[in-house]
Amino acid sequence: xxxxxxxxxxxxxxxxxxxxxxxxxxxxxxxxxxxxxxxxxxxxxxxxxxxxxxxxxxxxxxxxxxxxxxxxxxxxxxxxxxxxxxxxxxxxxxxxxxxxxxxxxxxxxxxxxxxxxxxxxxxxxxxxxxxxxxxxxxxxxxxxxxxxxxxxxxxxxxxxxxxxxxxxxxxxxxxxxxxxxxxxxxxxxxxxxxxxxxxxxxxxxxxxxxxxxxxxxxxxxxxxxxxxxxxxxxxxxxxxxxxxxxxxxxxxxxxxxxxxxxxxx
Amino acid sequence: xxxxxxxxxxxxxxxxxxxxxxxxxxxxxxxxxxxxxxxxxxxxxxxxxxxxxxxxxxxxxxxxxxxxxxxxxxxxxxxxxxxxxxxxxxxxxxxxxxxxxxxxxxxxxxxxxxxxxxxxxxxxxxxxxxxxxxxxxxxxxxxxxxxxxxxxxxxxxxxxxxxxxxxxxxxxxxxxxxxxxxxxxxxxxxxxxxxxxxxxxxxxxxxxxxxxxxxxxxxxxxxxxxxxxx
Numbered sequence: 374x375x376x377x378x379x380x381x382x383x384x385x386x387x388x389x390x391x392x393x394x395x396x397x398x399x400x401x402x403x404x405x406x407x408x409x410x411x412x413x414x415x416x417x418x419x420x421x422x423x424x425x426x427x428x429x430x431x432x433x434x435x436x437x438x439x440x441x442x443x444x445x446x447x448x449x450x451x452x453x454x455x456x457x458x459x460x461x462x463x464x465x466x467x468x469x470x471x472x473x474x475x476x477x478x479x480x481x482x483x484x485x486x487x488x489x490x491x492x493x494x495x496x497x498x499x500x501x502x503x504x505x506x507x508x509x510x511x512x513x514x515x516x517x518x519x520x521x522x523x524x525x526x527x528x529x530x531x532x533x534x535x536x537x538x539x540x541x542x543x544x545x546x547x548x549x550x551x552x553x554x555x556x557x558x559x560x561x562x563x564x565x566x567x568x569x570x571x572x573x574x575x576x577x578x579x580x581x582x583x584x585x586x587x588x589x590x591x592x593x594x595x596x597x598x599x600x601x602x603x604x605x606x607x608x609x610x611x612x613x614x615x616x617x618x619x620x621x622x623x624x625x626x627x628x629x630x631x632x633x634x635x636x637x638x
Numbered sequence: 639x640x641x642x643x644x645x646x647x648x649x650x651x652x653x654x655x656x657x658x659x660x661x662x663x664x665x666x667x668x669x670x671x672x673x674x675x676x677x678x679x680x681x682x683x684x685x686x687x688x689x690x691x692x693x694x695x696x697x698x699x700x701x702x703x704x705x706x707x708x709x710x711x712x713x714x715x716x717x718x719x720x721x722x723x724x725x726x727x728x729x730x731x732x733x734x735x736x737x738x739x740x741x742x743x744x745x746x747x748x749x750x751x752x753x754x755x756x757x758x759x760x761x762x763x764x765x766x767x768x769x770x771x772x773x774x775x776x777x778x779x780x781x782x783x784x785x786x787x788x789x790x791x792x793x794x795x796x797x798x799x800x801x802x803x804x805x806x807x808x809x810x811x812x813x814x815x816x817x818x819x820x821x822x823x824x825x826x827x828x829x830x831x832x833x834x835x836x837x838x839x840x841x842x843x844x845x846x847x848x849x850x851x852x853x854x855x856x857x858x859x860x861x862x863x864x865x866x867x868x
Contacts, residue, residue: 400726483718486693486694
């Protein structure tokens with residue numbers, strides 16, 4: 374029966390995947406499925422990181438998008454909440470990366486609504502890997518998108534971190550990871566600051582400190598901007614859900630931190 | 639001699655179909671969507687913990703369906719696809735209960751007039767208001783007719799006496815806990831049996847919340863709201 378296949382709503386379909394619905398409707402963004410011509414310099418998102426703490430995970434990112442040696446935006450958000458327990462952070466070509474994050478969010482929500490249960494944490498991480506893999510042709514042209522995925526896993530009651538490579542490889546990290554142009558410096562800082570069993574507050578401070586170090590060494594990464602009052606975005610995920618640190622909290626940390634630095638001189 | 643073709647008048651066909659659908663819907667159990675101070679309460683008399691009759695559709699929109707499970711479940715999924723596709727293509731604010739209710743109305747209307755067997759379902763779409771936008775409750779019937787309900791919608795099972803009973807006891811918009819108590823009593827009275835809370839599936843579209851505001855009300859929460867009796 375025609376009507377029971379609900380042609381009036383969307384193409385006949387029996388899947389819980391939103392991406393499949395989108396593809397069938399012909400509206401999947403070209404940037405996520407087809408080859409696109411290489412385009413000179415485009416805005417790139419720079420440093421994002423995640424680290425685990427006791428019973429959760431913190432995810433943070435600076436606010437700058439860079440276009441070559443220029444600042445494309447001073448206040449973009451690279452850490453985006455996906456659902457009640459996870460966030461995705463993006464590094465790489467800002468446009469396609471943000472689009473991927475937005476699509477990923479709807480994909481996860483769509484599954485949850487249709488099935489009545491949330492996808493498992495590894496399930497979400499795999500889904501994101503597939504989306505990165507589909508963007509491979511784009512990556513070959515220079516528009517590399519590399520997300521970082523962090524979630525509180527209610528099954529194992531701990532935070533989990535997944536990193537990706539441009540070919541769709543998915544790797545779980547046990548302690549911390551940082552991505553983007555300043556990723557190396559942030560990772561080095563986290564290597565010093567990380568230990569097992571950090572508290573939530575300690576983890577947030579470590580994340581902010583690592584972002585500061587990345588901004589200090591990397592041109593593309595934005596540091597705390599006291600003049601415009603733009604500070605990194607920080608989210609924590611644990612049994613209490615996804616929480617964003619207020620900009621006031623982050624500002625207070627950096628003010629105190631900078632005072633500490635001056636005293637040393 | 640060739641057999642004479644039967645002639646059945648269109649009125650008769652429609653009447654038969656309507657009766658068939660009505661009977662199918664009346665065999666099941668009821669669901670009620672009710673405006674409360676805290677938002678919109680959706681509740682269904684549903685002994686199954688796994689097969690849901692109410693569901694989230696979008697940020698501030700929820701769905702309730704009664705009748706044949708397979709049919710309203712398909713409609714629910716189609717609605718979620720429609721909403722997600724629209725919200726992704728345009729913006730999350732552009733998804734409205736009114737446009738969804740219209741789409742459902744078209745779908746059910748077409749099925750009713752063109753198919754041999756009409757869909758034995760009745761569905762309700764509710765959108766909780768904010769920023770001065772008012773609450774909206776739409777009831778869509780098996781033949782595609784659509785009703786804009788000001789206070790509540792009762793569908794399925796003995797929907798008419800249930801609606802009459804609620805109308806009598808609902809002078810104005812109740813609080814959430816009053817609403818839960820009222821529905822529990824009403825379900826019990828209409829079905830003529832005791833109504834344990836475990837048999838009520840309930841959800842709330844929370845007015846004060848942001849983002850995805852639908853949440854299910856679990857057994858403990860329902861017990862607390864209805865004053866302690868399980």
